[in-house]
Amino acid sequence: xxxxxxxxxxxxxxxxxxxxxxxxxxxxxxxxxxxxxxxxxxxxxxxxxxxxxxxxxxxxxxxxxxxxxxxxxxxxxxxxxxxxxxxxxxxxxxxxxxxxxxxxxxxxxxxxxxxxxxxxxxxxxxxxxxxxxxxxxxxxxxxxxxxxxxxxxxxxxxxxxxxxxxxxxxxxxxxxxxxxxxxxxxxxxxxxxxxxxxxxxxxxxxxxxxxxxxxxxxxxxxxxxxxxxxxxxxxxxxxxxxxxxxxxxxxxxxxxxxxxxxxxxxxxxxxxxxxxxxxxxxxxxxxxxxxxxxxxxxxxxxxxxxxxxxxxx
Amino acid sequence: xxxxxxxxxxxxxxxxxxxxxxxxxxxxxxxxxxxxxxxxxxxxxxxxxxxxxxxxxxxxxxxxxxxxxxxxxxxxxxxxxxxxxxxxxxxxxxxxxxxxxxxxxxxxxxxxxxxxxxxxxxxxxxxxxxxxxxxxxxxxxxxxxxxxxxxxxxxxxxxxxxxxxxxxxxxxxxxxxxxxxxxxxxxxxxxxxxxxxxxxxxxxxxxxxxxxxxxxxxxxxxxxxxxxxxxxxxxxxxxxxxxxxxxxxxxxxxxxxxxxxxxxxxxxxxxxxxxxxxxxxxxxxxxxxxxxxxxxxxxxxxxxxxxxxxxxx
Numbered sequence: 001x002x003x004x005x006x007x008x009x010x011x012x013x014x015x016x017x018x019x020x021x022x023x024x025x026x027x028x029x030x031x032x033x034x035x036x037x038x039x040x041x042x043x044x045x046x047x048x049x050x051x052x053x054x055x056x057x058x059x060x061x062x063x064x065x066x067x068x069x070x071x072x073x074x075x076x077x078x079x080x081x082x083x084x085x086x087x088x089x090x091x092x093x094x095x096x097x098x099x100x101x102x103x104x105x106x107x108x109x110x111x112x113x114x115x116x117x118x119x120x121x122x123x124x125x126x127x128x129x130x131x132x133x134x135x136x137x138x139x140x141x142x143x144x145x146x147x148x149x150x151x152x153x154x155x156x157x158x159x160x161x162x163x164x165x166x167x168x169x170x171x172x173x174x175x176x177x178x179x180x181x182x183x184x185x186x187x188x189x190x191x192x193x194x195x196x197x198x199x200x201x202x203x204x205x206x207x208x209x210x211x212x213x214x215x216x217x218x219x220x221x222x223x224x225x226x227x228x229x230x231x232x233x234x235x236x237x238x239x240x241x242x243x244x245x246x247x248x249x250x251x252x253x254x255x256x257x258x259x260x261x262x263x264x265x266x267x268x269x270x271x272x273x274x275x276x277x278x279x280x281x282x283x284x285x286x287x288x289x290x291x292x293x294x295x296x297x298x299x300x301x302x303x304x305x306x307x308x309x310x311x312x313x
Numbered sequence: 314x315x316x317x318x319x320x321x322x323x324x325x326x327x328x329x330x331x332x333x334x335x336x337x338x339x340x341x342x343x344x345x346x347x348x349x350x351x352x353x354x355x356x357x358x359x360x361x362x363x364x365x366x367x368x369x370x371x372x373x374x375x376x377x378x379x380x381x382x383x384x385x386x387x388x389x390x391x392x393x394x395x396x397x398x399x400x401x402x403x404x405x406x407x408x409x410x411x412x413x414x415x416x417x418x419x420x421x422x423x424x425x426x427x428x429x430x431x432x433x434x435x436x437x438x439x440x441x442x443x444x445x446x447x448x449x450x451x452x453x454x455x456x457x458x459x460x461x462x463x464x465x466x467x468x469x470x471x472x473x474x475x476x477x478x479x480x481x482x483x484x485x486x487x488x489x490x491x492x493x494x495x496x497x498x499x500x501x502x503x504x505x506x507x508x509x510x511x512x513x514x515x516x517x518x519x520x521x522x523x524x525x526x527x528x529x530x531x532x533x534x535x536x537x538x539x540x541x542x543x544x545x546x547x548x549x550x551x552x553x554x555x556x557x558x559x560x561x562x563x564x565x566x567x568x569x570x571x572x573x574x575x576x577x578x579x580x581x582x583x584x585x586x587x588x589x590x591x592x593x594x595x596x597x598x599x600x601x602x603x604x605x606x607x608x609x610x611x612x613x614x615x616x617x618x619x620x621x622x623x624x625x626x
Contacts, residue, residue: 013402015417022411022413023410023413025414025416026416027416028416029418031417031418061379062375062376062379062382065375065378091404093406093415097336098336099336100334100335100339100406101338101339102341102404102406104328104341104344105340105341105344
């Protein structure tokens, strides 16, 4: 079972309108709402691929209840931990021209809630083969929260895939997560270099077992103990990139669980990510496209001393 | 006790940001949420004025629960009727330049829920001196829903103040509500005339006991069986007009309960409305300003055959 942890779970609300009047009243005909937060999205992908997964993290209040109702509706195993604060909402307002995202901060977590959650998480680790730690930290948690959760996982011999950014990512690296998956901007922000290969090498040297950077149209760049690879999708893909990174994380968690060789892991991760961009609904993947893409993604080993080219052709 | 009915109650969410990026992600630091819907806002004003009031209407789901939690926090008497659907949200996104309002449609009400609500409402009418019917109808209700509720009130000898628009207003007029309170646009929409006096006379002739039109900076125009009046606020007021109409309705409900003469009712309604515009928080009124404005609002009787001037000076 792959355990995903979403410390700042969300109720994702999408309003779709023909054209928004930015300085007036808009009647919204189409309201879509679902459980969100990166770890929950990873579990959604894993479940769709037929793999056993359990969702944990922190939820509370009426929005937390709505999150749990949606998980139940989707048949996702819910081991969320209840807190007193109110789970955040994210609101996406989409018209034919723009997409506006509004992100609430999330509930303030007390220190006793954090202590109790760690005990709850410790119990879930007994059943997990891989842990995915994903997304932002809610207010009140220490910046090294992910470092603490990685140490707990390692005490149970469970490897960790980490998808975080900023201080939460930096604090966690010395705890040696098996894989970290920053995107280009997150990697540049924490390493202060615009060169993804140099950035990935820095995080790898600092303690990450492997660094898999998701570079949008430039595919994936993996810096591991076994070698350095690039996975290139077949050209620019039209579609919605929302959730493509969560699909990469899902594939990497499966690769870690099965101990697949890196080229195979990256092939699946790049194909699943591209199939997510191609699916009409954000965060879902097109299963047929995934199958087709497995023969179209190119995997290239890179000599880190002499990298040829900066990006996919 | 004044009973307010909000058939399409709402959870009003306000996001305040320094500057919105309309085509990107925005972290919202300030989230305010409260029970909303016009009838609930009227009860809030009545309670703040020290009058007994009870909130009824339809709520459901997690957002309905949040609405009821807020009413309890504010000490408002909650006699809402629970339905299976999910109470709507309204989202106001405010930055230094614009205010964007997004209105969800509301829960679909089944015919058996509507039947049960009417029985519940009938029981509440035993305790009411005045009923306020206010705001939009949720999906599933018949367009003559307000007509039915007015007939029920009259069967108990309880007079009705109605604040509705469009077909909901038109269908209700023949049931002879004691007072209707359209704003300028709502009045123009249902009467197809831009002249507020002509429009008010039309609705009065069609069955409304009195028509009090709220005309923004031009104050109030009242067309009643006892005469026609204009109430003028002292010049243009800086502030937030949200909820000013609900304050007018609250004052008219109190006037109806106390059988105050029309000039006195209109004086209070115009002063309370202006004090609501002046208050920093939407839907609240400035109590000191209310007292001061009572001596500044001018009430003028109009000869409907020879109205002098179209608006307040």
